[in-house]
Amino acid sequence: MSVPRPAAVIVLAAGEGTRMKSKKPKVLHELCGLAMLDHMLAAARGLEPERLILVVGHAREQVERHVAASAPDAEIVVQEERRGTGHAVRTVLEKTGPIEGTILVTYGDTPLLRTETLAALLGDHAREGNAVTVLTAVVPDPTGYGRIVRDAAGAVLEIVEHRDATPEQLAIREINSGVYAFDGTLLADAVKRVSSANAQGEEYLTDVLAILREDGHRVGASVAADHVEVEGVNDRVQLAFARQVLNRRILERHMRAGVTVIDPASTWIDVNVTLAPDVVIHPGTQLHGRTTVGEGAEIGPATTLTDTEVGEYAVVRNAVSVGAVIGPHAQVGPFAYLRPGTVLARKAKAGTFVEMKNTQVGEGTKVPHLTYAGDAVIGAGTNIGAATVFVNYDGVAKHRTVVGDHVFIGCDTMLVAPVTVADGAYTAAGSVITDDVPPGAIGVARARQRNVREWVLRRRAGTASAAAAQRAIAEQTEATDRVEQTAEVDKVGTVDGAGPAAEQQEK
Numbered sequence: 055m056s057v058p059r060p061a062a063v064i065v066l067a068a069g070e071g072t073r074m075k076s077k078k079p080k081v082l083h084e085l086c087g088l089a090m091l092d093h094m095l096a097a098a099r100g101l102e103p104e105r106l107i108l109v110v111g112h113a114r115e116q117v118e119r120h121v122a123a124s125a126p127d128a129e130i131v132v133q134e135e136r137r138g139t140g141h142a143v144r145t146v147l148e149k150t151g152p153i154e155g156t157i158l159v160t161y162g163d164t165p166l167l168r169t170e171t172l173a174a175l176l177g178d179h180a181r182e183g184n185a186v187t188v189l190t191a192v193v194p195d196p197t198g199y200g201r202i203v204r205d206a207a208g209a210v211l212e213i214v215e216h217r218d219a220t221p222e223q224l225a226i227r228e229i230n231s232g233v234y235a236f237d238g239t240l241l242a243d244a245v246k247r248v249s250s251a252n253a254q255g256e257e258y259l260t261d262v263l264a265i266l267r268e269d270g271h272r273v274g275a276s277v278a279a280d281h282v283e284v285e286g287v288n289d290r291v292q293l294a295f296a297r298q299v300l301n302r303r304i305l306e307r308h309m310r311a312g313v314t315v316i317d318p319a320s321t322w323i324d325v326n327v328t329l330a331p332d333v334v335i336h337p338g339t340q341l342h343g344r345t346t347v348g349e350g351a352e353i354g355p356a357t358t359l360t361d362t363e364v365g366e367y368a369v370v371r372n373a374v375s376v377g378a379v380i381g382p383h384a385q386v387g388p389f390a391y392l393r394p395g396t397v398l399a400r401k402a403k404a405g406t407f408v409e410m411k412n413t414q415v416g417e418g419t420k421v422p423h424l425t426y427a428g429d430a431v432i433g434a435g436t437n438i439g440a441a442t443v444f445v446n447y448d449g450v451a452k453h454r455t456v457v458g459d460h461v462f463i464g465c466d467t468m469l470v471a472p473v474t475v476a477d478g479a480y481t482a483a484g485s486v487i488t489d490d491v492p493p494g495a496i497g498v499a500r501a502r503q504r505n506v507r508e509w510v511l512r513r514r515a516g517t518a519s520a521a522a523a524q525r526a527i528a529e530q531t532e533a534t535d536r537v538e539q540t541a542e543v544d545k546v547g548t549v550d551g552a553g554p555a556a557e558q559q560e561k
Contacts (some may be wrong), residue, residue, distance in 0.1 A: 057173045058180050061105065061155030061238055063098040066142050067091055067162030068133040070161025073289040078289070079113040080119055085297040086304060087342060090287060092464070093165035093300070095125045100169030101158070101176065107150070108162070109133050109142045138256030139232070142249040156180070160233045163286045165296055171278050171515025178276035179235040185271030186241070186263055187552035188213070189233040191281035197408070200260070202275055211272040213260055228277070231284035234259070235276075240266060267531070299326070316354075320351070343419065348382065357387070378410075381417075386532070409523035413444075416459065428452070429471065433459035437543040439483065441466040452513065458493070 071080025081091035088096075091108075098106060106125075110117045111133040121128055131146045143159060156176060160167065171189070172484040179187035188210060190202050200213045201223050213230045214223050244265040248257040267273050278284055286295050304325060305318045312331030315321050320337045323329075328346040336354030341347070345359045347368035353359065355372065362375040365382035373387035377394030380386055385403040395412030398404060402415040413427045416434035421427060426444040431454070434437070442453045442463050453471035457463065461475050464483035468473070473487055480496040481487055485510055491497035510523045 056540040057101075057177045058156060060101055060103045060176060060235075062107055062150075062153050063101060063158045063160065063182065064107045064109065064146055065094055065098060065128075065160055065162050066109050066139060067117060067506065068109050068114075068142055069108075069163070070136075071114040071163070071288065074293075075290075078205040079117050082116065083287075083293055086300045086322075088165075089120065089124070090165040090293075090296075091120070091162040092124055094160065094162050094167065095128060097167050097169045097172060098158070098160065099125075099127070101172055104155070105129060105150075105156070107131055107146055107155070109146060111136045111142075137250065138254070139259035140245055140257030140261060141250075142257055143241070144245045144248070144257065147242050152242055155238050157236045157238045157241055158234070159236065159425055161286060164231075164233070164284065165287065166283045166285065166299055168283060170487055171283055172233075172278075174279075175233065175235050175276040178274060182274045183272065184235075184274035185237050185266045185269075187235045187274040187276050188263065189235075189278055189284065189429065190228050190275045191231055191278045192227050192425070193281045194227070194309060196224075197228045199221050201226040202228040202230060204228075204275070208265045208275075210275050211267075213263060220503070225542070228275075229284075230260070232259075232277065232286075233284065234263075234405040236262075237271075240269075240271060241258060244269070294398045316398045321354075334373075356363060362392070430469075432457045433477065435459055436461040436463070438463045439465035439467060443468050445470045 065079045069080065074080045074083065076083070076526055082089045088462070093105065094492040099544060106128045108121060108128045109131050112138065114132055118130055121130065126163065129286045131149050133142050135144050147153065156179060158172065175187060175189045177249045180523065193199070200215050201209045203214055203223060203226065205211050213447050241262065244262045247265055248261045250257050263273050282299055287296050290324055301322055302318070304505050305315055305321060308329050310322065313329045314334045316335065317337035317556050321335055324342050326344050326521060327341045330347060330349040332350045333347050336351045336352065338356040339354035340358045342359065343361040344361045347353060347364040350367040351364050352369045353364065357370055357372060358374050359370070360376045362377065363379045365380060365384060366382050367382060368384045370380060371507045373390045373392070375392040378392035378396040379398065381398050381400045381402060383401045384398045386392065389407050391409040393405060393411035396410040397414045397419040399415060401418045403420040403422060404410055407424050409426045410422050410444065413430040415421065415432045416436065418434055419432050419436040424440045425442045427444045429452050430444045436457055436459065445468055445527040446452050446455065455469050455471040456474040458475060458477035458479065460478050463475070464481050464485065466484045467481045468486040470486065470488045470503040475481060475491045475497065476493040478494045479491040481491065482496060482498040482500065485497055485499040487497050487499055514520050
């Protein structure tokens with residue numbers, strides 16, 4: 055049978071999460087590019103519920119701001135006093151009024167739950183005609199969990215907490231996840247009858263199951279295929295574990311779709327990253343945000359891309375990029391940094407120790423090494439020499455530099471913006487270009503060299519440099535003397551008739 059569309063999904067996210075030891079609400083801690091709450095809301099949204107309801111409490115202003123931006127379709131219900139899960143659901147139904155149909159109740163700190171698992175729960179609930187169906191899991195070690203006690207027909211008799219279980223019940227490995235599918239009408243009545251007469255003085259949603267069973271209704275269970283899905287996150291250790299599980303799922307999905315991941319253990323990819331077939335991901339790579347990578351591109355090793363677009367067959371190695379566009383067949387790295395607003399056209403290159411910000415680089419243009427380019431437009435077929443700096447900031451405002459097509463920028467050029475180097479122009483190495491360079495011209499902006507002799511001997515006396523210079527000067531003086539003496543001897547020998555010419559005549 056088809057999975058029925060739930061009348062509502064209620065996501066409980068009002069808890070404080072003290073074990074996280076954080077000022078940030080627990081449900082807003084991130085894994086794989088989204089907050090825990092966002093993962094749960096995405097799974098719930100996959101069921102296409104008529105209503106998506108979120109219960110908030112602790113640090114509700116932060117949670118509400120986040121939800122307003124990431125999940126505007128969610129209705130917010132505030133649990134002013136946090137008196138248990140049963141109280142949270144009662145608070146929702148008192149605000150919304152009766153909800154007819156199936157109500158799914160889940161939690162904002164279970165980021166590993168899949169839509170498929172929740173859909174299976176709804177399917178079992180509808181097929182068996184239950185008043186309530188609990189999502190369960192068979193776990194290797196059930197210590198600390200509530201046990202599912204069933205009758206011979208498989209219906210749930212009760213949920214027994216670990217501390218209250220008999221030795222026989224302790225041997226049961228099927229545990230309660232705390233996720234339920236309810237008949238909405240029956241839930242509205244039963245949740246009003248939940249008692250707070252317990253050690254914590256709270257209303258527990260678990261008690262609704264006993265109430266419904268006592269009323270003669272069937273209580274069923276749906277077993278999750280993977281027990282890891284039902285594990286909640288209560289501290290940083292569990293958050294790290296959940297991140298590993300989710301990352302492994304993401305990597306497996308991409309690999310089965312034709313992506314090569316050389317070392318999954320050292321590769322981290324956010325859930326909203328898009329990878330085309332035949333992409334190769336080398337070790338130590340992190341892809342964050344809404345990064346997209348085109349067919350046949352190679353990323354890594356040791357590369358971090360955030361909200362970056364990479365074209366087909368581009369190569370990006372040992373690089374960091376944030377908010378950049380890397381065109382088809384372009385090359386980046388090693389050890390390059392592309393900042394927001396950078397656009398590399400087809401076959402462009404940003405090489406070793408190159409940093410770019412808000413810069414457009416034309417097709418086939420090369421910026422091979424040791425260069426900073428900020429707030430610039432560089433044309434096609436241009437070469438930027440080593441140690442070039444686009445001087446874009448005057449201490450108050452940023453200024454733009456324009457470099458045309460097929461320009462040659464000599465090494466160690468400073469381009470002081472605003473300035474334009476027109477098509478086909480050159481700049482001489484070591485120049486500080488402050489004025490526009492016309493098409494086909496060469497810009498030379500450097501003083502003639504002047505050597506001040508023996509400056510080190512006078513101004514740095516007693517240093518190693520002075521000693522080295524003194525030795526070199528002495529050696530040069532000796533060499534000069536020897537040359538002069540040899541020349542004098544040759545001159546004297548020739549005059550006396552005993553030089554080489556005379557010897558040749560004798561022979």
